[in-house]
Every structure is written in C-alpha cells, then in structure tokens.
Amino acid sequence: MSEGGPRIPILKLGHLLLVTIQVDMHDRMAVTLQEDLTGRIVETGARGVLIDISGLELVDSFIGRMLADIAAMARVLDATTVVVGMRPAVAITLVELGLALPGVRTALTVERGMALLPGPGDTDFGNAREDERTGD
C-alpha cells in the first residue's frame, strides 16, 4: 500500500543503487525514500548510492536536508552517496542560500559519480557467510 504518493524507485545498478528524483517531493515521500533506501542498502550490501537530481529545477532546504540525511544514513551502513546532475542554477542558488550539504559528495555526471564510488570488487552482496574456503 502506498504511503502518501508515488514511491521514488530505487534501481540496482550492478553493485550500486541509483535513485532518480524527478518530482516535487512531499515530506512523506522523503521519509519513505529514506526507509526504502536503508532497506535496499542492507539487503544488497551496496556500498555506493547515486542520487540523480538532474530533473530537479530547484533544491531547497527540505531537499537539501533530505540529501544530507540520506548521505549520513548510508555512511552508517558503510555506503558512499554521490549526488549527480545538479543543474547550474541550482548550484548557484544553493551557495547563495548558504545551504551546506555535509557529507554529500557531488559529481557532474553519472560516470564521474560512479568513479567516486567503490568498485564492484569491493562489494559483497549481503552474503554474511564466511568464505567457504578450506585450508589455511
């Protein structure tokens, strides 16, 4: 059952998770997103999260706080968050607004963003079993 609007989809992109925010977000959507993302990070063991905001025409303190909260929560779960696709007008506005985004890394493109995140070799996909290796 949907809790107050459409859910923002979270895609598994190899060893990373990709979130694309395109719509105006309401408070409940933001909370739902954070909960969904926490669950997916734990479930997949993903160590990197990409948040694509190229569709956002503005980022205000609410969205800014959400991004900072997501980054903090992901870090607690040993995942790095990179925000990609910030529009120039948004970047300028954020600076003038004085909105620091602590713990939020940014990159211009998805490719550059992925370069900031752990590579596939660094990930174990939530398998808690120890290596079943015999010998030493």
Place this chain on the structure above:
Amino acid sequence: MRARHVVRQLALDAGLRLIDQTKLVTAVSELARNTVVHGGGGRMSAGLLEQGGRSGVWALFEDEGPGISDIDQALQQGFTTGDGLGLGLGGAKRLVHEFSARSVPGEGTAVRVVSWR
C-alpha cells in the same frame, strides 16, 4: 507545493532570467515552508509588477503564527541542519532582490519579496 508553480509561472511571464527564476522559486519554497512549519499555516499571494519599464514578480507570505521576536537576528542566522526559528529567512533574503519582513510575537508574520527581470 503549488506556491512554487504559481511563482515559477509568474517569473516566466515577467521574463526573469533562469537563475533569478530559480532563486526566486527557491526562496518562495523556503518561505512557504516557514509559514507552514513555524507559522502554523498561512497564505501566499503573488503577482506581477511593472515599474519604470522593468517587470518583476512579488510574493507575500502571511501567517498568524507565534511570530519572530528578533527579525534581524533571524536574518543573520546561518543555515544549519537543525531547525531554528526563522530558518531560511536570511537565505531567502539573499536570493531575491527586495525583501521585507514584519512580525509581531503572538500575532503573526508577513514577508514580502520581489525579484526583477
């Protein structure tokens, strides 16, 4: 939030540059949020302005909330991730061309912003 759409359209009509549009709509978003979060809900009115050949957009936010006892202080407050009274006021002020705020503790707050083309 509908406030943003209304003001975005007005900004387009007035011919504001994209960066000024973005700043204005972001300021509107902050002020509308303040009205709801700190003011217990309020009203926004907005419209086009024409002055000496210049086009602009005005927006007025009014609430009957607790008010802000020291507006100057609220304006100087830096942006923190915690919630403070008047959070976003200083930031919003920087994003628009004209800014005025009036508040009476216990009665409410009114904030008016204008951005020109």
